[in-house]
Amino acid sequence: MTAAPAIRPLRATPARREHRMHEGEIERIFRDEAGRVLATLIRLVGDFELAEEALQDAFAAAVEQWTAVPANPRAWLVNVGRNKAIDRIRRQIRLRAKRRYFEAEAIIASQALPPEADEDAFGDDMLRLIFTCCHPALSMETRVALTLRAICGLSTEAVARAFLVNEETMAQRLVRAKRKIRGAGIPYATPSADMLDERLDGVLAVIYLVFSEGYAGTSGAALMREDLAREAIRLGRLLEELLHGRSAIAGLLALMLLHDARRATRASADGDIVLLEDQDRSQWDQAQIADGLALVERALCAPERPSVYTVQAAIAALHARARHHQDTDWPQIVGLYEVLLRLQPSPVVELNHAAAVSMVDGPARALDLIDALTARGDLAGYHLLPSVRANLLNRQGRREEARAAYQEALVLAKLDPERRLIVKRLAELD
Amino acid sequence: MQYLLLIYANEAEADKMRESGHKDMMDAYRSFTQSIIEKGNFKAGDALQRTSNATTVRVRNGKTLTTDGPFAETREQLGGYYLIEAKDLDEATVIAARVPSAKFGSIEVRPIMVYS
Numbered sequence: 001m002t003a004a005p006a007i008r009p010l011r012a013t014p015a016r017r018e019h020r021m022h023e024g025e026i027e028r029i030f031r032d033e034a035g036r037v038l039a040t041l042i043r044l045v046g047d048f049e050l051a052e053e054a055l056q057d058a059f060a061a062a063v064e065q066w067t068a069v070p071a072n073p074r075a076w077l078v079n080v081g082r083n084k085a086i087d088r089i090r091r092q093i094r095l096r097a098k099r100r101y102f103e104a105e106a107i108i109a110s111q112a113l114p115p116e117a118d119e120d121a122f123g124d125d126m127l128r129l130i131f132t133c134c135h136p137a138l139s140m141e142t143r144v145a146l147t148l149r150a151i152c153g154l155s156t157e158a159v160a161r162a163f164l165v166n167e168e169t170m171a172q173r174l175v176r177a178k179r180k181i182r183g184a185g186i187p188y189a190t191p192s193a194d195m196l197d198e199r200l201d202g203v204l205a206v207i208y209l210v211f212s213e214g215y216a217g218t219s220g221a222a223l224m225r226e227d228l229a230r231e232a233i234r235l236g237r238l239l240e241e242l243l244h245g246r247s248a249i250a251g252l253l254a255l256m257l258l259h260d261a262r263r264a265t266r267a268s269a270d271g272d273i274v275l276l277e278d279q280d281r282s283q284w285d286q287a288q289i290a291d292g293l294a295l296v297e298r299a300l301c302a303p304e305r306p307s308v309y310t311v312q313a314a315i316a317a318l319h320a321r322a323r324h325h326q327d328t329d330w331p332q333i334v335g336l337y338e339v340l341l342r343l344q345p346s347p348v349v350e351l352n353h354a355a356a357v358s359m360v361d362g363p364a365r366a367l368d369l370i371d372a373l374t375a376r377g378d379l380a381g382y383h384l385l386p387s388v389r390a391n392l393l394n395r396q397g398r399r400e401e402a403r404a405a406y407q408e409a410l411v412l413a414k415l416d417p418e419r420r421l422i423v424k425r426l427a428e429l430d
Numbered sequence: 431m432q433y434l435l436l437i438y439a440n441e442a443e444a445d446k447m448r449e450s451g452h453k454d455m456m457d458a459y460r461s462f463t464q465s466i467i468e469k470g471n472f473k474a475g476d477a478l479q480r481t482s483n484a485t486t487v488r489v490r491n492g493k494t495l496t497t498d499g500p501f502a503e504t505r506e507q508l509g510g511y512y513l514i515e516a517k518d519l520d521e522a523t524v525i526a527a528r529v530p531s532a533k534f535g536s537i538e539v540r541p542i543m544v545y546s
Contacts, residue, residue: 137519184541185431187518195520 026063029073034059034153035238036122037077039129042188044078045085048132048178052150057084074122126151127190127242134203135186142177143206149174151238152231162213162228200243204252204309207235211256229260247302251310254295258316261285261292272424273417277325289320311340330359347378355388363392383412387422394429403429432473432542433514433522438506439535441480447534458530466514471525475512506535513542 034055041051058081062073070076133146145163148154154162160170180186191199214228236253243249265279296317299310306314315336322328337353350373358366370389379385390405403426410422447455459477466472481500488495500507509531516522519539526537 135519137523184539185433185516185518185522187520189518189520191520 023063025069026059026066029062029069030059031153033074033077035129035151036126037074037081038150038153039125040078040122041081041085042129042132043125044082046188048150048181048188049175050085050088051081052178053088054081054085057081057088123242124190126238128188130203130239130242131190131199132181132186132188134199134206135181136199136202137184137186138177138180140206140209142173143202144209145170145173146177147206147235148210148231151235154231158227197246200246200248203239204248204307207232207239208252208256208309210235211259226263229256229263232256233260245302247299247304248307248309250295250299250302251307251313254292254299255309255313255316257288257292257295258313258320261288261320267417271417273421275421276319281323284320292320293317306339306343308340308344311336311343315340328359330356334360347373347376348382351379351382351385351388355391358392358395363395367392367396381412383409383414383418383422385409386412387425390425399429431516431518431522433516433519434540434542435512435514435522435526435529436508436538436540437510437512437529437531437535438504438538439509439531440505441507441509443534444509444531455530462528462530463512465528466512466525471514471516471521473513473515475510477510478508481507509535 037058038051038055041054042048045051045054055077058077061080061084062077130147130151133150134143138146141163145159148159148162149156156171156174157167159174160167163170165173181188190196210228211232214226214230214232233253233256236249236256240249240253261284262276262279264285265281265283266274268274292313296310296313300306300314315333318329318333318336334353334356337349337356340349341353350369354366354369354373357369367389370385370392373379374385374389386405386409390402390409393399393405394402406422406426406429410419410426413419413422463472463475484498484500486497486499486501488497512529514522514525516525519541522539526532526539529537531537
């Protein structure tokens, strides 16, 4: 028998099995609250793994005890989790030196418990946890996995499935990450003001990677990819809520919302790619587009230099605004790609820029840009380079050269839908 | 926490630098060391002689084997170290970034193991 908890749960409910809540409802609360409860528990108990165990204990207690959702489930879970952590430390007395136990208990006792309804305290804890999970001392894949597990509350199995590794491999990766956090002294803290922008860039990179994997994932089941895009948007919203006055966050969130608003129209029922010009614009999610447009507007009005996400979102906004493909404001899109090239030079952006130029100045000038890009060899092996070239050649009536370029693209394309699209284009040339 | 900052750099490049701007480098190290002593981060620190003066020792089946040179041939070699006291990894990496050799070599930040 363990000692009585030092602090009673705020709203302890006697365990009456016949009145227990439906597990599905508790599951939903788990998904909504896991990240914040974990974040606060880590601060209170000072250890990532102990806090995770305490979180599991608290949810197990909720399943056992709740007959209705308490007025403040988050505070209930934090209180119970904190007491469970103390119980766990007490149980470990026999295994560890007594000195360490007293130290640990003293730390927990000295940490202020967040007042029941103090949203700010919970928010601060959550922000600390985000910066810890996205710390540059961890590998990028570890940051992504840890963020999905700890902040989004995905199960280890779900995170493993998303990245096509088995559950055991993922579990080991997460354990190693938590050991490094503790062992190497990665702080559980929001970075100081002079480091904040740089570190925020790292957090945004993690969110964008989760979204990209979900949006155009090179692998994995379609359903899981959609979940990842949703989680990335949820993370973006969370960060936007926690950290005010950073236009890059609004820019990234807008970019994700605007791309995701077109999700339903990007593939046919048979899984074929539907290009932007052929998408059924009446099926785009207009509420999400309105949300995205407002965010882009705000990000562009900010005094600081626009982030690469904001510029990309501004391009996506021009596509989203056009009622028909022929209404697209291509001159402004070309201008924005030029801004993007100055902020972050990249051959892929150059390729997109060239495609946009073809819509303003015609295929000849765009072909010059493509030829220069091809000569540099930066995009060798990338199937979209010959694809775009083929499209431009075809628009000039140079069908044989276009055919050769599409055939080159077909050799390079890896994904079935991409290959089917190229085969279709080849057939259209005949 | 205590961290060992391991200073890796290419010895050949370091030699060239020593010939051209030796004094600048020495001055930079002197003022860096002074600053971390004043801030209370400094525990210990030394420069090492070239790896050509290194000897590697192994004991196999009770026999001591001695070979000339470093344990591993690498592009960058261990050329010195600092033992520092820092609040956390963030403070340690900020200090590591100020080690003069970080501009051309690499600084490995290793937390010291604590036995309890």
